Amino acid sequence: MTFQNILLEQPEAGIYLLTVNRPQALNALNSATLDEIGAAADTVAADENARVLLVTGAGDKAFVAGADIAEMRNFTPERGEAFSARGSRVFAKLEALAIPVIALVNGYALGGGCELALACDWVIAADRAAFGQPEVNLGVSAGFGGTQRLPRKIGSARAMELLVTGRQVKADEALAIGLVNQVVAAAEIMRKGLEIARLIASKGPLAARYTKEAVVRGADMDLAEALALESRLFGRCCATQDQKEGMRAFLEKRSPKFEGK
Numbered sequence: 001m002t003f004q005n006i007l008l009e010q011p012e013a014g015i016y017l018l019t020v021n022r023p024q025a026l027n028a029l030n031s032a033t034l035d036e037i038g039a040a041a042d043t044v045a046a047d048e049n050a051r052v053l054l055v056t057g058a059g060d061k062a063f064v065a066g067a068d069i070a071e072m073r074n075f076t077p078e079r080g081e082a083f084s085a086r087g088s089r090v091f092a093k094l095e096a097l098a099i100p101v102i103a104l105v106n107g108y109a110l111g112g113g114c115e116l117a118l119a120c121d122w123v124i125a126a127d128r129a130a131f132g133q134p135e136v137n138l139g140v141s142a143g144f145g146g147t148q149r150l151p152r153k154i155g156s157a158r159a160m161e162l163l164v165t166g167r168q169v170k171a172d173e174a175l176a177i178g179l180v181n182q183v184v185a186a187a188e189i190m191r192k193g194l195e196i197a198r199l200i201a202s203k204g205p206l207a208a209r210y211t212k213e214a215v216v217r218g219a220d221m222d223l224a225e226a227l228a229l230e231s232r233l234f235g236r237c238c239a240t241q242d243q244k245e246g247m248r249a250f251l252e253k254r255s256p257k258f259e260g261k
């Protein structure tokens with residue numbers, strides 16, 4: 001599939017790389033770009049051999065500098081609500097992918113860009129990255145999940161502060177408040193992302209998928225229901241050849257050969 005606003009590549013077997021590719025607008029998300037991200041998520045979801053999705057931004061300045069302000073400037077209430085819902089649907093697709101999705105935040109992640117990172121399972125940030133929800137500077141509230149995912153990730157008091165002041169957070173503070181998992185030198189971020197992707201791809205593929213399902217679906221359940229889900233998924237792992245192979249390999253003191261079956 002050819003895209004105008006994003007790139008979807010497979011740098012190595014099982015590893016997908018989605019790059020938001022509008023560097024002239026600091027990778028701002030317009031409707032067409034959102035739709036292409038949604039189509040890319042569908043492509044990845046349909047590939048049984050997919051193991052990891054990395055998400056990044058083109059150029060050396062921005063991950064994504066937000067939703068496209070030029071497109072939003074004359075929105076009616078109806079168009080505004082529809083645009084917000086469109087972004088939320090697309091980001092929910094990324095979140096619902098069965099495989100881990102890692103944001104490689106190579107620069108500004110503002111507004112919709114911070115929300116895109118929040119919809120990923122975890123974030124690796126370049127040392128020059130900056131995060132923020134500056135929507136209040138434009139007279140709007142966040143609209144691609146920021147008011148919901150940010151408090152769930154960093155706690156409601158910290159999230160409220162960032163959402164109502166629009167204050168930007170540099171990479172080291174983002175690490176301290178749990179918004180990102182790791183900070184690396186900007187020149188190293190792709191190498192680091194691929195290293196982690198390879199590590200994930202070396203593990204049991206079904207085990208990784210069931211683990212993500214337990215964490216993501218369990219977050220919307222009460223503890224007893226979520227623990228029952230965990231037990232069901234553990235049981236499902238025990239139906240796989242990978243579980244037999246993984247445990248046999250341990251006992252035979254050799255590396256496992258997982259086949260995703």
Ligand code: HXC
Pocket residue numbers: 024025026028065066067068069070083084087108110111112113134135137138142143144
């Ligand atoms: C459209 C954008 C843009 C955006 C940058 N550009 N951000 N275009 N939408 N969100 C464009 C600029 O207009 C400019 O185009 C070019 O990218 C380079 O940007 P500069 O501002 O010249 O770069 P710089 O001075 O380095 O400043 C970088 C920046 C700044 C601090 C990131 O661009 C900025 O503050 N951007 C807006 C950030 C923001 O408010 N994001 C939240 C958007 S609201 P030209 O043509 O002049 O070269 C949002 C809501 C989501 O995300 C929910 C919706 C429902």
